[in-house]
Amino acid sequence: MADILQSLADGPASRVAWYLVGVGIVGLFGNGMAGxxxxxxxxxxxxxxxAVPPAASLATITLTGRTMLFLIPFAIWGAAGNAGVIANQLRVMNEAPEARAFASxxxxxxxxxGIGLGALIGGKVIDAExxxxxxxxxxxxxxxxxAVALLIVVTVRRSKQQVVPAACDP
Incomplete structure (x- = not known):
């Protein structure tokens, strides 16, 4: 995000830092919505x-440097990204109620x-393209x-539909 803001918005590092603080603040909104x-x-x-961050990042990149309106999709990108972390945490904790601390x-x-891989992949894409x-x-x-989320949904539904036979007493 910082590279996008500094390169495309052509802003000084101090302004970019404030944009990132703003993303953190709207991230709290995303956390609240996910909760x-x-x-x-x-x-x-x-x-x-x-689904939301790719569209928001495209809009951010498209609008950055042309108008301050890029801050709207940038904020949506930040809120949706933070919501995903909380939603995943809730989902995993609900699937393993007997081990909530471990799941969390x-x-x-x-x-x-994921954040590290995103930075790595993003850096490679920026360097190459x-x-x-x-x-x-x-x-x-x-x-x-x-696709992974769909696979998880299908797997969880199948495992909940399987009937576990009762133990027979001899």
Missing amino acids: QYGDRSAMGVTVLSL ALSVTIAQV RLAALASANAAIGIAGL
Whole structure:
């Protein structure tokens, strides 16, 4: 995000820092929304948080440097990204109620790995194709995430539908 803002918005580092603080603040809004709706459908919030950021990043990149309106999709990108972390944490904790602390810790670790992989992939895309290609890469990653979410939904539904035979007393 910082590279996008500094390169495309052509702003000084101090302004970029304030933009990133703003993303953190709207991220709190995303956290609150995920907490509110995640109890009803953590997977639904997860899917939404996978679908929204690619479109928001494309709009951010398209509008950055042309108008301050880029801050609107930039804020949406930040809120949706943060909502995804909370939704995943709620989903994992609900799937393992007997080990909520472990599930929560695992979810946080996975989120950190995802952030690191996103930075790594984003850096490689920027180095190879420049910033303009970043939105396409984000879309591809979002589609891959949606495919994984669909796989999880199907797997969980199948496991809940399987009938476990009762133990027979001899």
